[in-house]
Amino acid sequence: MDRVKKLSSKLQAQGQKMTKQRRAILEVLSASDKPLTAEEIFLLVRERKENTSLTTVYRNLKKLFAAGLITREGFHDDKAQFQLLSDCHCHNLICLNCRKVVKIDECPLSSFAKTVGEREGFTITEHRMELYGYCSDCLQRAKKE
Amino acid sequence: MDRVKKLSSKLQAQGQKMTKQRRAILEVLSASDKPLTAEEIFLLVRERKENTSLTTVYRNLKKLFAAGLITREGFHDDKAQFQLLSDCHCHNLICLNCRKVVKIDECPLSSFAKTVGEREGFTITEHRMELYGYCSDCLQRAKKE
DNA sequence: TTTCTTGCAAAAAATTTGCAATTAA
DNA sequence: TTAATTGCAAATTTTTTGCAAGAAA
Numbered sequence: 331m332d333r334v335k336k337l338s339s340k341l342q343a344q345g346q347k348m349t350k351q352r353r354a355i356l357e358v359l360s361a362s363d364k365p366l367t368a369e370e371i372f373l374l375v376r377e378r379k380e381n382t383s384l385t386t387v388y389r390n391l392k393k394l395f396a397a398g399l400i401t402r403e404g405f406h407d408d409k410a411q412f413q414l415l416s417d418c419h420c421h422n423l424i425c426l427n428c429r430k431v432v433k434i435d436e437c438p439l440s441s442f443a444k445t446v447g448e449r450e451g452f453t454i455t456e457h458r459m460e461l462y463g464y465c466s467d468c469l470q471r472a473k474k475e
Numbered sequence: 476m477d478r479v480k481k482l483s484s485k486l487q488a489q490g491q492k493m494t495k496q497r498r499a500i501l502e503v504l505s506a507s508d509k510p511l512t513a514e515e516i517f518l519l520v521r522e523r524k525e526n527t528s529l530t531t532v533y534r535n536l537k538k539l540f541a542a543g544l545i546t547r548e549g550f551h552d553d554k555a556q557f558q559l560l561s562d563c564h565c566h567n568l569i570c571l572n573c574r575k576v577v578k579i580d581e582c583p584l585s586s587f588a589k590t591v592g593e594r595e596g597f598t599i600t601e602h603r604m605e606l607y608g609y610c611s612d613c614l615q616r617a618k619k620e
Numbered sequence: 621t622t623t624c625t626t627g628c629a630a631a632a633a634a635t636t637t638g639c640a641a642t643t644a645a
Numbered sequence: 646t647t648a649a650t651t652g653c654a655a656a657t658t659t660t661t662t663g664c665a666a667g668a669a670a
Contacts, residue, residue, distance in 0.1 A: 347644050347649055368634080383652050388635060390650095403548065409634075423597055432595050438587045443606050450568055450577050454608035461588050463599035492624055492669050513660080528627050533660060535625095554659075 333360050337399055344397055354380040355390050359400065364424075364431050365411035425465040434461070478505050482544050489542055499525040500535050504545065509569075509576050510556035570610040579606070 334356045338348050358374040359366065366374070372387045391412055394400045401413045413431075423432040439457055447454035479501045483493050503519040504511065511519070517532045536557055539545045546558045568577040584602055592599035 342645095345649090349644070349650065351651075381652090384634095385636080385653080386651060392636095423591060423595055423599070425597070426600070432597070434591055434595075436587075436591075438583050439604070439606075442581075442583045446568060446579055446581075446606060447608060450579075451611035452568055452570070452577070452606075452608045453614060454568070454606050455571070456608070457604065457606045459584070459602065459604040461584075461591060461597075461599050461602045463592060463597045463601070466596035469598060487670095490624090494625065494669070496626075526627090529659095530628080530661080531626060537661095 340399060341394075341397055346393065346397070350380055351375070351382045351386050352390055354378055354382065355387065355394070356399075359413065362413075365401075365403065365413040367409040367411055369409075371412065421459045421461070423461040423463070425468055426462050428465065428468055430465055430467075432465075485544060486539075486542055491538065491542070495525055496520070496527045496531050497535055499523055499527065500532065500539070501544075504558065507558075510546075510548065510558040512554040512556055514554075516557065566604045566606070568606040568608070570613055571607050573610065573613055575610055575612075577610075 334353065337356050337360075338353065341352070342348055354375045355371055358371055358378070362374075368384065368387050368391055371391070372382065372384045375382045375387070391400065391402075395402050395412070403411055403413075421434045421437060423434055424430070437459075439459060443454045443457050446452075479498065482501050482505075483498065486497070487493055499520045500516060503516055503523070507519075513529065513532050513536055516536070517527065517529050520527045520532070536545065536547075540547050540557070548556055548558075566579045566582060568579055569575070582604075584604060588599045588602055591597075
């Protein structure tokens with residue numbers, strides 16, 4: 331659980347306390363290979379026999395987001411979904427069927443972003459990129475049906 | 476308003492009817508240079524003296540999304556935001572302060588996506604990329620303050 | 621006509637807030 | 646000790662649904 335420790339100190343560096351509930355959220359997110367909704371996180375924390383409430387989960391997700399530790403999106407579904415921001419700069423390849431997430435280490439965007447920023451007069455601070463498609467498992471299953 | 480017509484026929488091709496309310500939503504989205512929430516769309520449609528209700532806006536956004544005409548995201552804010560899917564394959568550069576959106580025509584990702592897909596055993600059907608930063612106006616204003 | 625769509629009111633779901641009690645630093 | 650955090654209950658906000666009336670093909 332080295333990763334959770336790193337995140338903890340990042341939080342504490344911002345003057346926030348590390349509580350059982352917070353650690354549990356980070357651990358749940360860290361153990362998940364796909365983005366989770368607030369409610370899913372709440373249930374997973376409970377499964378680990380940690381006390382918490384949905385309210386607390388919401389409040390903490392908000393803080394974690396503001397602190398830049400997690401990502402928030404609602405692209406392919408109705409509810410907001412949260413995910414740890416990986417320490418490496420990397421991107422995701424996401425299966426539209428099973429929502430499996432594969433990390434991609436390469437990033438072809440850094441130089442591209444620089445060029446575009448200069449041309450448009452922007453100071454570019456971040457970017458976001460995801461690839462979507464179907465993983466081999468889901469494709470095979472689809473063929474059999 | 477050629478763009479709206481194109482979108483209309485795409486909808487009708489799927490067996491849906493073209494109503495005043497639907498056209499108004501498409502026009503509002505088409506005229507906007509940034510993603511809008513359901514409520515903003517509702518208010519803008521009303522400003523155009525078209526009858527509608529929030530319910531109708533929600534129902535139509537859902538259909539438009541399912542039909543692949545619009546995008547939905549909740550990345551930098553709390554509410555879901557909607558935007559027309561541009562007919563050209565292009566990406567956005569978004570100012571984190573004023574939310575201005577600049578279209579970028581180039582896309583360095585097609586060949587990248589293909590390579591990664593083959594390596595990971597995915598059939599990649601779409602991708603998503605956005606650049607975020609601060610536009611020159613916002614930067615200058617920030618300096619003056 | 622026939623089927624899809626609208627708008628209202630009401631319901632359900634998601635998210636936030638007030639406040640007293642608890643806990644980490 | 647003290648400032649941040651929790652959990653409950655209640656409030657708010659966002660989104661969805663049932664149903665009768667209205668509009669498009």
